[in-house]
Amino acid sequence: MELLLKLGLFLVLLALGYWRGRRNERLHLRWLAEEEKRLADVLIFASHYPPPGAAGLQRMDPVLVSGSVVVAADFFRMLVASLRKVIGGNYAAHERLLERARRHATVKLKQHAQAQGLHMVFNVRYTTARISDPRAGEAMQVEVLAWGTGFVPACGTVAQSRVHHQPGTHITAHDGFDLLKNPVSRWWVIGWFAGLAYIFGELFTDSLWLHSWRYLHGAPWQGFAVAAVVLAALLAHNGRRNQLPWSIGIPLAVLTVPLLVGLFYFAGLRVNGNLALAWQRDAAPTLYEVRANFEMHPLEPGMPVWQLDPDSAYWETILRPGQQQRILVVRGPLGFYQYDVQPLRERYRQWHASQQKENTDK
Incomplete structure (x- = not known):
């Protein structure tokens, strides 16, 4: 019965993961299709530079445009990927995940270009980075970054250009300092x-x-x-x-x-x-005599006089004025x-044992 319950719970979670993942994927693809249609007038090229004479005689300033996105896999795709490791084959679920991430990064790049008033972006490149740790059992998460170069008409000084140059800016040398790297x-x-x-x-x-x-x-x-x-x-x-x-x-x-x-x-x-x-x-314990206020007076010449803490109730249970104790100094x-302090601890253990015996006898 317990096995059936566990199997049933696993199947329910599997079905829920499949349904939720497919639903999110469809919504994402629908949104991507709408945005790609809206941004169709923004063209992207892999070539490094615009065609000769495209800008005429007008001077142009380069501007960096970019877009990035992080996409993660769901429970069902993680299960499918684990099965693929056993039976072999392409990771179709991960391929679709990377394709969606690439399209989303492209959409964000076009949105950035449109905000800059650009209609063409050249030298477009993509890079992908995995930001999850599979050894820690984390789901697959990838970041895709798309970047390229747009050109805007040069006007006025550099500070007045649409490149948004800000004189005097600098990068702090100690931002994000890592203690373990130094x-x-x-x-x-x-x-x-x-x-x-x-x-x-x-x-x-x-x-x-x-x-x-x-x-x-x-x-x-x-x-x-x-x-x-x-x-x-x-x-x-x-x-x-x-x-x-x-x-x-x-x-x-x-x-x-x-x-x-x-x-x-x-x-x-x-x-x-x-x-x-x-x-x-040849150091040997010295015989001390307890005096008032727990002052320890040596009965052997050449040893110092010292005092235990008079406010500690610990000493009152085992030491009385006039008692003698050998202590290594x-x-x-x-x-x-x-x-x-070990001899005094041993004395306390003996006293505690005698008290327990008296209580037991009573």
Whole structure:
């Protein structure tokens, strides 16, 4: 039953596509026939130039006339084309589609010529471009462009000519700028997303590492911010030297600054901690005693006094004044101290497990 329903739905869609496509095609052909009849007095030629003496002794100015159209295939024609790939043969549906597109482009060219007061267009050429992506399952879509040269009587100066010359016009060098075509912006964007992925990776995999580092006396945010601004400015300057406009480089630099600050935060911990352990292979956890306001006082000489966040309710569940805890504290080549928070996490897990057991016993 399900198979019959699916087959029936397919046949209904097939019939609907055939009827709709044929109806649209007939309406299009009827409109083309009417317009071609109306524009019959506008002649088009494939020859490059008018016949000698056609303009007499009058000077003529050339003017470009053109017409373009985009035509797409329907569902039924897509199905027929897919069957043709199996059994072979000409794509008659696509041939009719291209023929209609060519006629429509010609009509638009004649309309443009008529608006310019022309009755003959020479050197008429056609070009066809497929603008759909069949690999993405899109229906066939083609654009046909027809263009040619008309001649109008020259009168007055160039600026007064019917060619509509406009002095001082120019083409902006950066219109339609593509980020991925410029080598600097391409690698800049790729690096930005790679840095964002690294930050999220550090956030979500922090507890999986052997050491989960934290800054002992707070991160040097000012230094990170200055370094990020300088590096972003250098990237923007390098992009400008490589044809990257300021309208693109400045927004990229603004987005890069906070990303670089986050990168420096996590990379500084990772690099400083790993280098410290590599140089101090005998580094061992230091015994600390918890004091008021979560101040951590070392019970071994030569180690710094530091403080956990007193506003965090997290520490109140596992630490009490007078308790002792061994914590790994190192100072790396970057010049700042950092500690490993994993022992405190383990203590919290033990406390949480005991609380769950007590609740279960009750």
